[in-house]
Amino acid sequence: MSQPDAIIIGTGVIGAAIAFEMSKAGWKTLSLDRNTQVGHGSTAGSCAIIRMHYSTFDGTAFAWEGYHYWRDWAEYLGLPVETNLAQFxxxxxxxxxxxxxxxxxxxxxxxxxxxxxxxxxxxxxxxxxxxxxxxxxxxxxxxxxxxxxxxxxxxxxxxxxxxxxxxYVTDPALSAQNLMDAAKLHGARLRTGAEVVEILTAGGRVSGVRLASGEEIHSKVVINVAGPGSAIINRMAGVLDDMTIETRPxxxxxxxxxxxxxxxxxxxxxxxxxxxxxxxxxxxxxxxxxxxxxxxxxxxxxxxxxxxxxxxxxxxxxxxxxxxxxxxxxxxxxxxxxxxxxxxYDASTDWIPIYDKSSLPGFYMACGTSGNQYKNAPIAGKMMTSLIDYCEGGADHDADPLQFELPYIKRSINVGFYSRKRPINEESSFSVLG
CATH class of the missing domain: 3.30.9.10 (D-Amino Acid Oxidase, subunit A, domain 2)
Incomplete structure (x- = not known):
């Protein structure tokens, strides 16, 4: 797939969930990972705890919503009945x-x-x-x-x-593989052993990636879900200047x-x-x-x-x-x-993730998620898909943040809560159950 609609960098549990939700929504996605197997970055080391208690309202709502997908894992994925599924x-x-x-x-x-x-x-x-x-x-x-x-x-x-x-989920790497297999049923493509070394731009927006092999893959949408490597990818894209929240390994x-x-x-x-x-x-x-x-x-x-x-x-x-x-x-x-x-961990400044666009049109990020967002992968995939549709449709998410309805619990959350430009959230516990 030389010109996908969207390139997703990373096949951890959140990257795989984004591939699944975007492919279900009709996007032709290509997932890239430098590892040789899906889910074998920091996801494989996750404690995979599914909890719903948080010190913020938005965090609690998101996690309570997220629980329902693990409860109904087989139904959510829609994979063949003989598939080996991660167990909750x-x-x-x-x-x-x-x-x-x-x-x-x-x-x-x-x-x-x-x-x-x-x-x-x-x-x-x-x-x-x-x-x-x-x-x-x-x-x-x-x-x-x-x-x-x-x-x-x-x-x-x-x-x-x-x-x-x-x-908790007994095999977090398998859960990412389950999501990627489900994404493939909807046309998603995958390349492992593919290391991104440059973010390409043209005409003031992202235009694709260059791999370590020298190969270029072009797309008008690139999503950084690189886990502990996310800071390096953001630096490649030149999007750090307007970020008050950053990530570090x-x-x-x-x-x-x-x-x-x-x-x-x-x-x-x-x-x-x-x-x-x-x-x-x-x-x-x-x-x-x-x-x-x-x-x-x-x-x-x-x-x-x-x-x-x-x-x-x-x-x-x-x-x-x-x-x-x-x-x-x-x-x-x-x-x-x-x-x-x-x-x-891919840890953000205030331990709350970044689910956002960036200053480079077409370049999106789902970063700072380690230690506290494994449980939210399915709903994060849905929310990122809605966010990308919203922004690519011409909306200004910075000025008028997306309001996203959580399908199970029927609550709406302000996706600006996860902005890269937010002030540090002093209500955060600044710790995790990883």
Missing amino acids: RETGCLVMKTAANEFLEKHKKYSTELDCPFEEWGAEQIKDRLPVYTLDSFAPAKRMDDPDFGQPNGGHMEGAVYWPQAG LRQEVVHVPAPDGFDFEQDGTIVSDSDIACYCRPEHGNHILIGSEDPECDPHQWCEDDVNYNHDFTDQWTTQAMRYAQRVPSLGIPSKTRGVVDL
Whole structure:
């Protein structure tokens, strides 16, 4: 396909969702990825958590909408019945009430407004579900070289909020492959092993891309969904000057440890967000627990210059996260062999994604999505398709932002919330459940 209607750079879960939704809408799309397999960038390292609690109304609405596509995954895709599909496990998500999250008052308020079910849990209910937990408070989070690390502060966790329909997807790379296979049914084309090295322009708008091989592919629409490589692609396009929100690759480590003896965390556990110890966790295959960081202030951010050259090995951050979680689960065994994931986030300035046009006509971006937007991939694909139709139809999204209706929950959101030119959103939690 030498002249597609749109070139999509990236075949992670969001890039694949955009290809699916645009091809359904009649666009002739060509997806390019320098990896040799769909979904094998940062999507493959995702914890693939499907949650609906957010500290902003728009974030909550988008995530609550997004849940429904995972619930109805097979129906949404329309693939042949024998297709191997990614599985959504509905485990629920328990969020500890802390001063850091303002005891979840905003989260409860927005969930109530959107008819998104949640439950208030006291200490007894938490212990019933997670009998291996202790509810001592350890805040603020500390590093292991702090002499007070692991010492309770004298307080106790008084309760939590539980969102019963949350869960996780067992194979995030497969979910991206499912989306791309569904897109192909509608005519989408794909090229892997194709690295974009230049964004082409002509007559004041984007005109295509040049690949590392020297080949040029021409199109009047190019969409940057390059994950942790998005900043480099935006720089190639020369669109950084009017952006108040930018993206950078951020290195992350996720820990996999066995569940404590006598407790089947894979079957009986749940996702837990615990800002008291600055960790989140979820069940993992083989009765393991996956432990991620909620990025406390005491931990240095490990920003990377690009998305290729970074340390792929575990560091003392692995042990720090395991030990932080062991404060909550004293019977946790911490193995001498480190297991888990080292990968990159495509992190925006305020941890809220950019779904937007750019200063270069025809060049669009779905960036800064890592760690918090996996769950939203299907609805992000729908919204980006509407945004591109809106702008290519002559509308000025900067001056008159698209109002987009979320099909399941019948709420309209202002897509300007995700603008590249927005002020930094101070209501953001500035952290993620990756």
